[in-house]
Amino acid sequence: MSLEAAAFWGLALVLLASGLAVVLSKNLFHSVLYLALALVATAGLFLLLQAEFLAAVQILLYAGGVITIVVFAIVVTERLVGERLVQTNRGIVNGGLVSLAVLIAIIIFVTRATLPQTPPPPPADLTQAIGRDLLTRFVLPFELLAVLFLAALLGALFFARKEE
């Protein structure tokens, strides 16, 4: 087993384990921490796929931004309700069956497809390519993204404002 493969399986193990912990953990706070772990493992996968820039974005935005917001939300709601938020699952059997069915369907779909066995030689500088594409091919969605952010910002402010 090559180093790459060993890294992949290791990351996969961490990713799946932490993912399961996210959806199964009774403690909401723990769930968030496991999510952070999963996101970091994903960033590792990105590194493995030679997308260093994205790995950095992943850690900065997700592990940094998202996790912070969620923790903040938990703290706020717990303070409002005055008790620990425990969370349980319901309809485990139904949810599990449906999820499993979707999984099997996707796996069958993936295994039937002819997929490349080896990656092509890595390009010189992926980050540079991303930057170029972002401002040429995808400039319109990029700008629209800015509008979306503005809307999200205003929305979040609107929701979170005090009732007058």
Place this chain on the structure above:
Amino acid sequence: MGLQPYLILAAVLFCIGLFGVLTRRNAIGILLGIELMLNAVNVNLVAIARYAADPAGLVFTLFTISITVAEVAVGLAIVILIFRVRRTVEADHLNLLKG
């Protein structure tokens, strides 16, 4: 290493997220499940971009990550708002859409 293990890994992660979304009682827990599912999509996008040697997938990933952040921000704002009004974030109780 082929593309297939990445895709299958992403599929598993997606389904774990789906399971979480379907079964969690807490609105914040549901949001976490959604994060997992989106994450799985990101894995797919990056892996396919790598194997197809096309940076478009990477750009998409950048978009999804950004949009996810926005979504989380708005979503959590809504959660907090609901919490203020109804004193609960149990998804079971949020059934105003009931027919």
Place this chain on the structure above:
Amino acid sequence: MIDAGTLALAALGLPFGAFVLLAVVAPLRRAGRAAGALSVAAVGGSLLAALILWRTFPEAGADTVELAWSWLPAEGGALATVGVLVDSVAAVMLVLVALVSFLVQLYSLGYLEDETAPALGRYFAYHSLFAFSMIGLVLASNFLQMFIFWELVGLCSYLLIGFWYAKPEAARAAVKAFWVTKAGDLGFILGIVLLWAQAGTFGFSELFKMADDKTLPLGGLSLIMFLIYLGAVGKSAQFPLHVWLPDAMEGPTPVSALIHAATMVAAGVYLVTRAYPLFLQTPDVLVLIGWVGAFSALLAATLGLVQADIKRVLAYSTVSQLGYMMAALGAGAVGAGFFHLLTHGLFKALLFLGAGAVIHAVGTNDIWKMGRLFGAMPQTGIVFLVGTLALAGIWPFAGFFSKDAILAGVWEGGLTVPFLMLALTVFLTAFYMFRVVFVVFFATGHAEGHPHDPPLVMGGPLWTLAGLTAGVGILFAVGGGGEEAHGPSWISPLSLGLALAGIAFAWLTYQRRAVSAEMLARRVRPLYVAALRKFWLDDLYGGIYRGVILGLSWVVGWVDRYLVDGLVNLASAWTMRGGDRLRRIQTGRAQDYLYGVAFGLLLVIVWSYWH
């Protein structure tokens, strides 16, 4: 010299033009008397054309004149033609129709002077339509055209019976007349269509030619002719469909005189006369016609004995006389039957118009509220007496000769029992008619108000008809016996004796009061009661109506209420329950909707396996 076809078309077209004018030009119609003048002028023109046609016709060349235009185009030639067919029968009938129409319309101008102008205009519009339809019926060259005019006169009858439609009895009588005659007309049209299917033509001339050449397919012809005869039964008020005619007296009296005495009700007789070559092919149907006619004559005469309404007496007498005509036709004495149709048309119109004058003067139909009217209105009394003597069959009035001819014809035709019925009816006819005459004009009693003779516009038609009634009779008396009177020599004395006996008996009962009417009624109490109740025929029809129609309505109602509505309700209940069930999948929880998304995803993936 104008040719016969043009004259016939003129006679047909003038009333139609008047009707169209009155129907379309509303101000003219609302003018009332002007509308009447137009209508009278039009039918007067028809009368003129008819008279010229009648006088010149036998010299006009062939013994029939036919004009035809193809109509209803179909593959392989027209399906039907329209046209006029004039022969000696049609020419004479045309004169009768036009004459009585003209006189009755003239009379109506006086009789209905109290009506409002729009109602009068409507009345004359109907009258013009009737004159057109009746003339069209007489001149029809084929069964289909005849049926159309046949229905048109039925429509006019309905409209005119219900002229005072605000009166519930009139409206009901109009509907009753319409329905009962329609029952017969159903047979008529079925017969026509079946005949067409057999022979391939509606035309009289073609059919008569086929009958002559023995090429007419005889299979089922009896049924066909019976069905056609059914139409005549309804129109000519033969038993058992006679029940509408007495009720039709709710219409204005001139209408009764024209439609329900002289012309339309005679259409059945005219139909049988017209189609006689075809009826000759089916002797069994003819025998039936004879029996039914004689029975109708006797039955209606007994009914006429007990009526208190002067118009109803005349109505039953009409049924009775139509029975005579039918009996004559059934026995093969077609000339006698048609002759009686003509004379009856004259004297029955006279009687109705006379009765109308009396009603106009007294304001009631009830003979027991009249009396000693002869002194007050001698002219009316004289003309009514002329009509009554003619109807009773007293020499030398017109009715004597035609009735005599019928009796002779029926005897010669070998219908012994119908002959006896008709002979008895002669006695009854004289009795009930003179009952009316004595009670109304001579016997003690008092009428309200100050009755007086009608004005000239009404008196003129009365005297004209009276003169014709007497004149035709005297013509025959002088000219010798009449064309059909070739029966045994004892028939004339017998019928005259029976009639005189009836008159004498009526005189004893109602004038001298030597015989008590109450005692007579007690003697024949069952018959008296039965006649009063119209032999329960109306009750029977009412019962059938209630039983069948209402029963059917009930069944239909039940089906609608429980089966149809039930299905609808069931469907709606299921829909509602289904909606209620389906509503529950809208739980309002986002996660449950996500299950739907997941299933959708699964479907997409599975579907993609095949693509």
